[in-house]
Amino acid sequence: MRGRIGLVLTLALLLVAGWWWQERPLRPSVTTRLLMGTLVEISTWGMPEALSMRAVALAFDEMTRVEERMSRMRPESELARINRGQRGQWQPISAELALVVDRGLAMGRLASGAFDIGLGSLSDLWGFSLEPPPTRPPPADRIAGWLAQRARQNDAGIERSGESEKKIRLDNAGVGLDLGGIAKGYAVERAVEMLRREGVQDALINAGGDMRILGSKGGKPWHVGLRDPRDPQGVAAILDLAGEVALSTSGDYERFFMADGIRHHHILDPKTGQSARAGLISVSVQAPDSMTADGLSTALFVLGEQAGLAMLRHFPGCEALLIREDGSHFQTTGFIGRWVKGP
Numbered sequence: 423m424r425g426r427i428g429l430v431l432t433l434a435l436l437l438v439a440g441w442w443w444q445e446r447p448l449r450p451s452v453t454t455r456l457l458m459g460t461l462v463e464i465s466t467w468g469m470p471e472a473l474s475m476r477a478v479a480l481a482f483d484e485m486t487r488v489e490e491r492m493s494r495m496r497p498e499s500e501l502a503r504i505n506r507g508q509r510g511q512w513q514p515i516s517a518e519l520a521l522v523v524d525r526g527l528a529m530g531r532l533a534s535g536a537f538d539i540g541l542g543s544l545s546d547l548w549g550f551s552l553e554p555p556p557t558r559p560p561p562a563d564r565i566a567g568w569l570a571q572r573a574r575q576n577d578a579g580i581e582r583s584g585e586s587e588k589k590i591r592l593d594n595a596g597v598g599l600d601l602g603g604i605a606k607g608y609a610v611e612r613a614v615e616m617l618r619r620e621g622v623q624d625a626l627i628n629a630g631g632d633m634r635i636l637g638s639k640g641g642k643p644w645h646v647g648l649r650d651p652r653d654p655q656g657v658a659a660i661l662d663l664a665g666e667v668a669l670s671t672s673g674d675y676e677r678f679f680m681a682d683g684i685r686h687h688h689i690l691d692p693k694t695g696q697s698a699r700a701g702l703i704s705v706s707v708q709a710p711d712s713m714t715a716d717g718l719s720t721a722l723f724v725l726g727e728q729a730g731l732a733m734l735r736h737f738p739g740c741e742a743l744l745i746r747e748d749g750s751h752f753q754t755t756g757f758i759g760r761w762v763k764g765p
């Protein structure tokens with residue numbers, strides 16, 4: 423009798439174990455979608471397929487929602503509506519958009535204006551978000567006009583009413599909001615929130631240069647590579663990431679064109695109106711959340727090594743890897759990553 427109970431118990435255990443192995447595949451479940459002008463990939467680990475798919479679909483929906491609100495290029499977005507609004511007039515703004523705008527403005531103050539969410543009209547002149555992408559720089563007098571307009575009026579030209587009031591006013595005719603340097607990070611953070619809400623504990627989101635890790639890959643860290651800025655197939659550094667960590671990269675190789683031997687790319691220097699050229703070709707920032715990592719990587723790229731590292735000191739828990747024009751690199755002591763490209 424006892425032997426039979428033992429046998430039944432063993433069989434039951436085997437059945438449960440079999441179900442567990444089947445339901446929890448030992449490989450990540452990966453889904454990709456074209457969003458925010460880039461390929462977004464969400465990987466989950468150790469979850470039953472159906473639950474994972476549901477969570478990932480909700481995360482993508484959430485990112486789509488954020489894009490529809492914060493994209494400068496969608497005429498019906500809340501951001502585009504504010505950009506069309508009359509200068510000097512208070513306009514209503516949603517709490518969500520206000521949050522991202524306020525983070526962008528704060529980032530801009532710490533970057534002494536090198537990070538500037540008000541450069542939308544300059545982005546329009548360059549047209550890097552257009553299809554097809556540009557092949558020539560805008561006429562010099564248009565850029566000079568933009569710089570002059572900003573210099574004549576008060577610089578930032580973006581006023582926010584008190585926290586509770588949720589209003590915004592654009593004062594400068596040359597100012598248009600562009601959240602391209604920070605909103606993707608916010609969207610990724612929202613996606614993480616959705617995954618977590620659906621019970622996902624282990625995931626990796628890769629949104630074209632913005633990575634966010636949640637938990638581990640079956641107890642092991644997620645293994646990711648950073649691109650070599652001058653070799654689309656090459657890897658410059660590898661990282662083993664686990665827990666709550668974001669990693670964002672801004673580089674001059676993502677969206678660019680060459681004209682007369684000069685590389686023109688989508689990260690702009692508000693001081694010159696030209697693509698930022700401060701000696702760096704790639705900046706990766708590791709931070710506790712994606713919005714900080716995203717904003718900082720863009721800001722540091724424009725600031726360059728010295729001023730960039732000075733700015734980074736204002737952000738505890740943030741680390742950076744900088745790749746210079748000559749291919750050499752510098753990484754702060756806490757940056758989790760191993761340089762593999764050579765000297």
Ligand code: ADP
Pocket residue numbers: 536537538539541545550600601602603604606630631632671672673676688689690691692716719720724
């Ligand atoms: P990506 O969007 O390719 O990941 P970034 O996060 O570095 O790259 O952001 C680049 C985008 O940020 C540009 O496409 C533009 O919308 C915006 N941008 C460009 N220059 C600046 C700047 N100096 N300050 C703030 N935003 C900027």
Ligand code: MG
Pocket residue numbers: 602603604670672715716717718719720
């Ligand atoms: Mg950025």
